[in-house]
Amino acid sequence: MKTFFSLFLLACILTGNLTASENKNPPHKKSQTRPATQATTHPNIVIFLADDQGWGDLSHNGNTNLHTPNVDSLAKEGVKFNRFYVGAVCAPTRAAFLTGRYHARTGTIGVSTGQERFNSDEYTIAQAFKAAGYATGAFGKWHNGTQYPNHPNAKGFDEYYGFTSGHWGHYFSPMLDHNGTFVKGNGYITDDLTDKAMAFIEQQVQNHKPFFAYLPYCTPHSPMQVPDQYWDRFKDKQLKLHNREPDREQPDHLRAALAMCENVDWNVGRVLKKLNSLRITDDTIVIYFSDNGPNGVRWNGDMKGKKGSLDEGGVRSPFVIRWPGHLPAGQEVNQIAGAIDLLPTLTDLAGIKRPEPKPIDGVSLKPLMLNSKADWPERMIFSSLRNRVSVRTDQYRLSRKGELYDMHADPGQRNNIAKQKPEITAKLQQAVTDWRQSVWPNGYPEDTRPFLIGYGGARSTQLPARDAVSHGDIKRSSRHPNCSYFYHWTSISDSITWNAEVDTAGIYEVILYYTCPQADIGSTVELSFNGSKLQGQITQPHDPPLVGAAQDRAVRSESFVKDFKPMTLGKITLTKGTGQLTLRALEIPGSQVMDFRLLILNRIE
Known part of the structure; x- marks a missing residue:
């Protein structure tokens, strides 16, 4: 029987039945027949990471200024985390996701001139999945170092196509890095990265091998470049939702960001349809999140702060995860979680070992996804940028300045209650002191690494x-x-x-x-x-x-x-x-x- 299905799949591939245009495939239908080429014990992994997209830059979070149906479908068909935390800027989030550790522990303290690198002995999620027999590929903005041992090919990715720095200066057919060799890109960068990722995915299905595909897009990070078909939707559009400080909005930048978000969503849809056409949707975990708050002043659910801020709006990210038949559809989780949790969560879900050489800070979120009312211990998530630190609990945020906010009663952080809640303030201040000592035992470091x-x-x-x-x-x-x-x-x-x-x-x-x-x-x-x-x-x-x-x-x-x-x-x-x-x-x-x-x-x- 296994041989029959393998021959059937091969025939489909050769005749083109599984490679029809991504835009013509039917939407995902539950309980698809799984091809015998895909082992169900080790699911495939697809991770989308947007760049500078705020929590509010998605229509499923209430933004009527744009339409993101493909990412919205992941929330509808999977689990949505309402309080998911990342770094205040790009490279720290990537380091936390890749290692399961607070970025401050890894040596990643900035975004350029070498400060974006994590230390040479850090162990990544890609290395864990590669050791478990997965084909691993990354397609996009790496931003955790250019030289070995920090290049993606040195940190567990068999295939890499993108750029390794913090931003790129041109998004139309730019010079890109393909496994350490410079090549010329093909068209708009987000579309090109997606093309390469889909080719990688299809190749692994043909090779009967589970895959770990990481798509760290570089948009809507500036420069604000987007194809005409997306820009034309927004250049003259009357926007209904605005930032809490509307006078600070920059209309062209704002509209371009929304247009870029819609392009990202279209590319997410292309990948989802590719998974469906290959009949591996039910065997694939898909994740979508962003690396920090919005890169400009725009609607973000009335939250305080944007990219670069340690307030809620700077570090709260959208996060959805879908695995049909394994994770409940339409579930929402309100407990706090973060990028540090993805390594332990995905290895737990995939059933693979985690032989990392250093202790991690994250925890598996599997119990929360299977039961949002699970007996879950109180925890704290720390956010830092350079020497500044903020801490979040399920109810409170202690700001980097020592202000205390009740995030249930005051999600916009307008009322400092530090004096009214001295015991809670003191407890969180001590937690910050202890955390600093843990990650910087010799004081905040100066980066002198060659x-x-x-x-x-x-x-x-x-x-x-x-x-x-x-x-x-x-x-x-x-x-x-x-x-x-x-x-x-x-x-x-x-x-x-x-x-x-x-x-x-x-x-x-x-x-x-x-x-x-x-x-x-x-x-x-x-x-x-x-x-x-x-x-x-x-x-x-x-x-x-x-x-x-x-x-x-x-x-x-x-x-x-x-x-x-x-x-x-x-x-x-x-x-x-x-x-x-x-x-x-x-x-x-x-x-x-x-x-x-x-x-x-x-x-x-």
Whole structure:
């Protein structure tokens, strides 16, 4: 019988019966026939993580300004958590989700210049599922480090397609990372990421292998770019719901964010229909959440705060989980939960082991999902951003300033009751003190970790301008380092440095990504590290235009981008050790050296 069903599935795939257009598949129907290729003991996992989408940016949470039917369907057919907490900004949430630990424990204390990395010995949910025999793939914004051991391929993902920094400067056919190699994207980035994820899913079904597919989208994070068909729905739309401080709303940014959320929802629907067409809906756990509060002032259920805030509006995220036939449909959970809980929850639901080397902070939410009135112990969830800390219980929030709010009676945090409830205030203040001591036993840390070259024998190491420090009059293209480049390099006394550590000694070929107009070619540059030196010359002009402005729907603060060209600088012998990797100019015959974007060091011996 098993052989018959395997041959039947193969025939369907070959004839195209299981790969019809995603938009023409019927909606999910319960109790579908499961193909024999999919083991039901280990469900597939699909995780959507939106970027900068607030709790209020979904129609199932009451926002009538937009329509998100596909994410809404997950809430209808699965379990919805009404009080789910993430980080105040992007990278901390990803670190907490991936490790099951508070991001402050992992070394992730910021969003750029290396602070987004978790420590090399952190164990991820992808590693746990890979060890259990799953095919693992991530498609989108990683934001937890670029160099090994922090690259997605080094942290448990067999397949990676996306970008590793905190934001990207252009969303239409940009340069992307595919398993450590740069490729050109195909069309609008969210659509492209979804295409790659669906191809991965279909391949695993053909391979008879359970899969863990992680889709960390990069929208509605700025720059505010979205295809015309979505923008046209909102550019002149009269919005009925507004923020509690409507005068602070920025109409173009707000409308673009809503348009981007509808595009995300459309892509979620494409994946759900793909699961249905492959007949694996009942064998697949699907999760949807976001990484922080909204990235602008817009309707968010009257909550206080937005992205970057430790108030409710900055750290409360939508969260829905669906597993037909295993988790109750339409159930709502009001107990607090958070991103730290996803690793233990998913490993529990999937029945796989968790051999992580460090204790985790999260707990399995399975009892709450199966019975929302389960005997559930009182707990606290801590939110931090740099050295600021807030704590949430089921009823109260102690703000980073020591204000106490009854979130049942005052969900908008308008009435500080710290003086009226001194015992509760003191209890939560002590909890914050204890938590600080637990995660920062030696005080809040300064990040001095070097960028690693050749870690664990890695063949290729990326060193972007984001991670470098400029000296002299060299300027960065944006105050946000993530997707920036260096320009105004006009003096031989100027330099670019990385705090680096060579983990594997050897000969490395150096690739440099640059732009330079015809009038300025000819500069000689030197790369040095602990006595080893390499010299090369900029001989080929490459002066492409900046792009992005034509596609922006609102004024940006991120850097515009351009098509940087790779050139081989030469080979350098690097010895094991720590030091300053320095790029400087020896000769500048024109008005500048170049605009600089990236170094890649490929170990050849």
